[in-house]
Amino acid sequence: MLITVPLLTVLLLLLALVGSLVVSVAQLVRLLPSYADRYQRLIGSITQQLANLGITQDQIRTMLSKLDLGSLIGLLQGFLGGLAGVGSAFVVVVLLLFGMSLDASPTHDAIRALGPARPHLVGALAGFARGTCNYLIVSSVFGLIVAVLDAVALWIMGVPLPLLWGLLAFITNYIPNVGFVIGLVPPALLALLDSGPGKALAVVVVYSVLNFVIQSVIQPKFTGESAGLSTTVTMLSLFVWAYVLGPIGAILAVPLSAFARALLIDADPETRWAVPLVGGHAPARE
Incomplete structure (x- = not known):
């Protein structure tokens, strides 16, 4: 229950x-x-x-x-x-x-039973679980904040369908680095058709300010290095997972790449030399 x-x-x-x-x-x-x-x-x-x-x-x-x-x-x-x-x-x-x-309870027991034989694997999976949960929670909270502020700003400016563009801003917040641009283009184009270049420019300015303050200044203070991926690796993972899985891959690119890092790098002491190349630090062992 x-x-x-x-x-x-x-x-x-x-x-x-x-x-x-x-x-x-x-x-x-x-x-x-x-x-x-x-x-x-x-x-x-x-x-x-x-x-x-x-x-x-x-x-x-x-x-x-x-x-x-x-x-x-x-x-x-x-x-x-x-x-x-x-x-x-x-x-x-x-x-x-x-x-x-x-299956969470038996799986948890099975992973704990691996501790004596595969301590690095257990530590890597535990670090992945903690980091990914933190990343998803923080991204959801700040995505909701940005979405509400964007929708309210569009409503005040008189841009049609502010609820739709707020939902779009919330979804694209999960897409690393380029999500902001994807969420900005449709409402800016509609503002251009509805009221002309001045209104479209206002939408771009409002979105840019909100994105910079909330997603570039405030949000990183809470997410930190939870995903354990550098900016370059995050961008590459976005392209790879979007190609493999489509739009859902773009949204889940960071968790999927963090899981790949946990299995391929953090779980094996002989491959931990690659940690500085992907970003972040190796997870602490429990």
């Missing part, structure tokens, strides 16, 4: 997240066609500015040939549909964790 209740709570929250994404994406699909006229005026303004710079009409047509509203709608639909798929994948992960939690 002590395990079942928290997992069911998380599962219900994830179901609510997926449901909110589906509803918000449906609202976006209905909203975008109303911006057709503004989009054409924006393209006309860009065309005039390019012509003033001496670019020929043929070159302009070539550059803008794929910038039609239908393509933009299709791109956003595919992107946000992928996020809904990520939410569904999260539900599957939680169900998997629920099944694993049922």
Whole structure:
């Protein structure tokens, strides 16, 4: 019961997240066609500015040939549909964790029994568990803070669908280094269509300030070196796991790479020379 209740709570929250994404994406699909006229005026303004710079009409047509509203709608639909798929994948992960939690007690006993024979492996797994739990908790808390602040700021500025963009900011907070950019582009583009360059610039500034203060200044003080990965290794792990598992791999890149480090480096004294190359310190043995 002590395990079942928290997992069911998380599962219900994830179901609510997926449901909110589906509803918000449906609202976006209905909203975008109303911006057709503004989009054409924006393209006309860009065309005039390019012509003033001496670019020929043929070159302009070539550059803008794929910038039609239908393509933009299709791109956003595919992107946000992928996020809904990520939410569904999260539900599957939680169900998997629920099944694993049922085996938690015997697994814990089995790992402890390995202590005398494989102390380094047990210490590595224990360090991975502590670091990953800390990383996920802190990322979730600060992701929620950023999401709420982003949504409130967008609502104050009058950008349509602030709830959707807040949910997007929360999900992309788990993507290391580039998640902020992924969460910024869609609301900035919608602000550009809705109110022009000034509103889009305001969205970029607000997101940048919130991201820098919360995610770059405050959050690292709490996460520290919990994941045990350097910035370079984190970026590489993002590309690798996103290629292997798709969007869910990008979100789980840090925990998956931390687990690989625990098994391949921390568990073997002969490979611990590689610890400085991946970042962090070897976990303390229990």
